[in-house]
Amino acid sequence: MADVVFFDLDGTLVDHRSAVWEAIGQIVQAAPNATAPPQELAALWWALEARHMREYLAGQCSFAEHHRRRLRSFLPALGEPVPQSPRLLDAWITDRYLTAFEESWQTYPDVRPCLENLKRLPRGPRLAVLTNGDPGQQRAKLARFGLLEYFEAVLTPTELGAAKPAAYTTACRWMRTDPAQAVNVGDMLESDANAAVFAGLTGIWLDRGIDFVTGGPSPTADKTVLRIERLTDLPDHLSHTNV
Template identity: 40%
Template sequence: MKAVIFDLDDTLFDHSGSAELAVRAWVAGLGLAPTDELVAQWVAVEDEVYPRFLAGELTHQEQRRERLRAFLPILGLPVPVADGELDEVFIGYLTQYKSSWTAFPDARPALEVARGNGLRIGVLTNGNPVQQNAKLAAIGLAHLIDVVRTSEELGVSKPDPLTYLSTCEALGVEPGETLMIGDNLELDVLGARAVGLVARHLDRSVGHTLPELLDLL
């Protein structure tokens, strides 16, 4: 192997944990009880709407508005008509989300192991380049990464073959020389393997860690 490509959200960056903390703080700030059920409903809305952004049906900002249009009625709150008003409401959540950003404890050790073994390091993520690069900077990992590729800048999302091949090209390596690691079996493993990368599934529910997967090299 000459390079390793990591997924970002829920692989290096704890998106689920950050989002839960953010929803609880945001909902409490609105004067409501931040229940487990509300957190689950926020996640369900995101899971329903975000794929429309990845498919190109919505811009990144439009998917934020659509999430609020679905979630505010669950809270019993009115839905603003104007896009600008929706954007202002979303800032309340986004502020809490950004303040909760954190890396998984094994993220930096994994990157340092990869760097120490002379591997080029990439990140391939289905997201917005501004926000995803901001996450990496905020959690202190940006300086350890050589290449970041996002679906929005590429115009297609994982598991489109272009996403993996473009990242390999930017890293200056062939697919067969590259390991892909991520938490999503379909997007980070099966899609990568289909175009010739070696790929491993990070399943934290069964105790996988990033350094452990790198140690298998």
Template identity: 40%
Template sequence: MLFDLDGTLLDHDRAAAEAIVRAFPDADAAWLVPRWTDLGEAAIERYLAGELDFAGQRRARIGTLARELGLGTWDDARADAWFAGYTTLYEAAWRPYPDAVPAVEALAAEGLRLGVITNGDVRQQRSKLVGIGLAGRLPHLTASSEVGWAKPAPEIFRSACAGLGLAPGAVAYVGDRLLTDAQGAAAAGLTGIWLDRSDGPAQGAPDVVRITGLDALPRLIAGMA
């Protein structure tokens, strides 16, 4: 059983929102939080595409935001110094979703081989698992920065399965993004499970299984055995 990390196990959006509001307490939070989210998603896409390195995507995010806040143009040194402080705030806000630890514990108790597939820097993603107390339960970490492929590329899913010593058809993968996670996994031959935490109406996704919380996983996986 493999998991996505941000948005599935770790509440990244809440942590990032808390950190950016603390970093700019005088800004309008109603504008600041969604704008920071948009800048982050755009920068990460460029990082995964190889247009920016990890430091570069960070500089792009804060550089744009600083200009929009009327703080002028920041050089790399200022951007890096700011991001170091922001990272401290972000890490302090790391929390697992309430259903994450119980679900992982239940699956571990069943003797399943467990791991994570994540698009991101392996060092930071490993630190997140340690920070939310799941590193010991999820020993197999496959990160795009190490393997050279990013979700939804089938190679990253198959690399993770090889790390478990299992064929893709014997592995299930759960993530919060329908296309990138669940359908990407299904296209690579895994059982794709879409974690849809939204309050909206259910959307059709015939090639994957949809759940609304990780607490559904143990029974779901037991039914697949």
């Protein structure tokens, strides 16, 4: 049995993609001066999120600034003027986007049953969340659904000083465990499963049937990848492995 199981958060515990599309969908549908159809505008927002999130994770800007950069690029396509003041940009994000985004958060139905079953395992593993997101926002998601109590730690680049995949080794040190005794579970084949294996952990790919980035079908994995389709498959999987 593993000593520690790390869980990714977005796309694994909480349906981040659906929340983004719901929130930005409301905005673009109500934009009378938009320069493109709603679907194109939503796709632009998603692409800008990925671009500026990478900048945040690389330490090139704060979490708030990554939102501002996204908005500066997006507002012209929405047909709206771009405020020069960071305060006004922050207000737009809070009032127009974050409120709807947070209201749209949902956990996947297999999350709580999985965590409850892990808690009941004899000599079960310690659990932690390992996410590249903002610590305040990620803890708020877990608190919303009463999930914080299941985890010994919620680890982000703020605590670890690095994002995944570099964070895997640091996260193991934080949890006082050896990578060989740790498991990482997440919905991203490369960054959650393959990168964890490269760092010496056991990587388990949660294949939810959709590519988190593109929204298309899941990528194809070779037969060496440990794969599950539901988090409720995880407790039994751990019970039958030598990790």
